[in-house]
Amino acid sequence: MSHWSQKILAGDLRALARAATAVENRHPEAETLLQELFPNTGKSKVIGITGSPGAGKSTLVDRFIRELREQNKAVGVLAVDPTSPYTGGAILGDRIRMLSHHADEGVFIRSMATRGWLGGLAAASTDMAVLLDAAGKDVILIETVGVGQDEVEIARLADVTVVVLVPGMGDDVQAIKAGIMEIADVFVINKSDQPGADQLEREIKAIQSLSTRRDGWVPPIVRTVASEGQGIPEALSAVRSFLERGGGKDRAVENWSMRLREMLRERVLERFGDLDFQAAAQDIVARRRDPYTIVHDWLQRNAN
Amino acid sequence: MSHWSQKILAGDLRALARAATAVENRHPEAETLLQELFPNTGKSKVIGITGSPGAGKSTLVDRFIRELREQNKAVGVLAVDPTSPYTGGAILGDRIRMLSHHADEGVFIRSMATRGWLGGLAAASTDMAVLLDAAGKDVILIETVGVGQDEVEIARLADVTVVVLVPGMGDDVQAIKAGIMEIADVFVINKSDQPGADQLEREIKAIQSLSTRRDGWVPPIVRTVASEGQGIPEALSAVRSFLERGGGKDRAVENWSMRLREMLRERVLERFGDLDFQAAAQDIVARRRDPYTIVHDWLQRNAN
Numbered sequence: 001m002s003h004w005s006q007k008i009l010a011g012d013l014r015a016l017a018r019a020a021t022a023v024e025n026r027h028p029e030a031e032t033l034l035q036e037l038f039p040n041t042g043k044s045k046v047i048g049i050t051g052s053p054g055a056g057k058s059t060l061v062d063r064f065i066r067e068l069r070e071q072n073k074a075v076g077v078l079a080v081d082p083t084s085p086y087t088g089g090a091i092l093g094d095r096i097r098m099l100s101h102h103a104d105e106g107v108f109i110r111s112m113a114t115r116g117w118l119g120g121l122a123a124a125s126t127d128m129a130v131l132l133d134a135a136g137k138d139v140i141l142i143e144t145v146g147v148g149q150d151e152v153e154i155a156r157l158a159d160v161t162v163v164v165l166v167p168g169m170g171d172d173v174q175a176i177k178a179g180i181m182e183i184a185d186v187f188v189i190n191k192s193d194q195p196g197a198d199q200l201e202r203e204i205k206a207i208q209s210l211s212t213r214r215d216g217w218v219p220p221i222v223r224t225v226a227s228e229g230q231g232i233p234e235a236l237s238a239v240r241s242f243l244e245r246g247g248g249k250d251r252a253v254e255n256w257s258m259r260l261r262e263m264l265r266e267r268v269l270e271r272f273g274d275l276d277f278q279a280a281a282q283d284i285v286a287r288r289r290d291p292y293t294i295v296h297d298w299l300q301r302n303a304n
Numbered sequence: 305m306s307h308w309s310q311k312i313l314a315g316d317l318r319a320l321a322r323a324a325t326a327v328e329n330r331h332p333e334a335e336t337l338l339q340e341l342f343p344n345t346g347k348s349k350v351i352g353i354t355g356s357p358g359a360g361k362s363t364l365v366d367r368f369i370r371e372l373r374e375q376n377k378a379v380g381v382l383a384v385d386p387t388s389p390y391t392g393g394a395i396l397g398d399r400i401r402m403l404s405h406h407a408d409e410g411v412f413i414r415s416m417a418t419r420g421w422l423g424g425l426a427a428a429s430t431d432m433a434v435l436l437d438a439a440g441k442d443v444i445l446i447e448t449v450g451v452g453q454d455e456v457e458i459a460r461l462a463d464v465t466v467v468v469l470v471p472g473m474g475d476d477v478q479a480i481k482a483g484i485m486e487i488a489d490v491f492v493i494n495k496s497d498q499p500g501a502d503q504l505e506r507e508i509k510a511i512q513s514l515s516t517r518r519d520g521w522v523p524p525i526v527r528t529v530a531s532e533g534q535g536i537p538e539a540l541s542a543v544r545s546f547l548e549r550g551g552g553k554d555r556a557v558e559n560w561s562m563r564l565r566e567m568l569r570e571r572v573l574e575r576f577g578d579l580d581f582q583a584a585a586q587d588i589v590a591r592r593r594d595p596y597t598i599v600h601d602w603l604q605r606n607a608n
Contacts, residue, residue, distance in 0.1 A: 281561035291342070
């Protein structure tokens, strides 16, 4: 095992940060590192936190960090939300509040840009979670915006997923129906001091009453006012209840199955060497050639 | 050329619907069809419409359809928004309003589920756009939710992208900064009769003043009240101004370049035959094997 891997396993933050950068840049070293570290993983609990922009996810994450730190847990945070203060989207106050954790050796925060990830965000998040797990983080918080396919896939890599809603955004519940409902293990109604919290809870319950999850779990609904720290222990206790049932196992198999497919797809492409995608794309736009025949020809050529 | 392709080129709606289903299911026939049709494409204008859930995108799309139909344009619609009435997310009133277009031969509406697309939503949307283009649609409207990577990629396939915002959602502008700003060719402030429209316009302008686009275009800001039909001609006229400058060409090359990469990646995987991803994933979750070595071994085996 490399010296680098040993340092990460020992919890060295600088080695960890350097590894995260290597994963980010898909440096060849990252793969060796992940390979070495992997057998030492599987100890962290991964909590996914998702919801619309403006739901107060970052404030909630901040409160979760504080609470977990008080319980002496080592915490890793991945922010995949473009509106998150970590990734540079939100207001200065949030950013400063987050910076407060940077002085704490037990907290490792990493933001991930939502684009430019060859091979997908879910893949990168999985690798990042492996790193944090190896570095001895007890809990890994992954913050995403709950709309697209990426976010649903990232939720799948979590052991438990918290969906954050706020009162007075009628469309939220519609969005839940369409995609988020099945990934929510815990609902948090944040900003629950605002009007409409009762109605929102009724709506969630109404949707829940329509169908039963395969695992029989009925996701609890917890009210919080994250900005005031209200409801935080209750939310984490709901998360713990789900984890204690051992709920996330099937999801992990499904996540790794997809991830293997992606990894293979990525790596196989490397065999083709330098293909001029740009020139081919220009031919396509000019209608000189069609994309389907181009790919067919490339495959033919490579088969020989 | 097949009879099927000929029918699509002649604008036969049933043949088109059947082709859309073939693309959706990745039926082998779809590829031949797309190959045959491709040389006859490049005539449609593709308008992307994106924004947060609740911004009123579907109502706006509905109004755009009406306006374009009055100008005698044939219209195709792809709804990739999980909260869209087409995909089944929204309230009954919207759904009924949309159904009104189903009687109109000049409008073809197709909703796309946001998950389960092997090879990605952007890929599927591109193929769908090829079909609609071949079928003689003058304008193709693609409705997405503007947050994730998928949506940004779909925006790239559009010739012009409209970003829909509503007053009083402060976080929207934050989200724009992080990801949407660079893809917006036209801003629409919908529900502009609500308080905060002036402030929202000021915020967009403030962000615009910070940097200049490479193409020198300053995205116009149009105010609408889609539910009342207000501002619709103005919005479409802003869209037309951008199209007349021939703005979307570079984006098309970039989109096809990415799409070629994806197609190749997908197709190459087929060579591996039946790999037991599920069993491998179970080994990974149990930490019996690590994913990086598994993929390495698969590649080795296939190379011999």
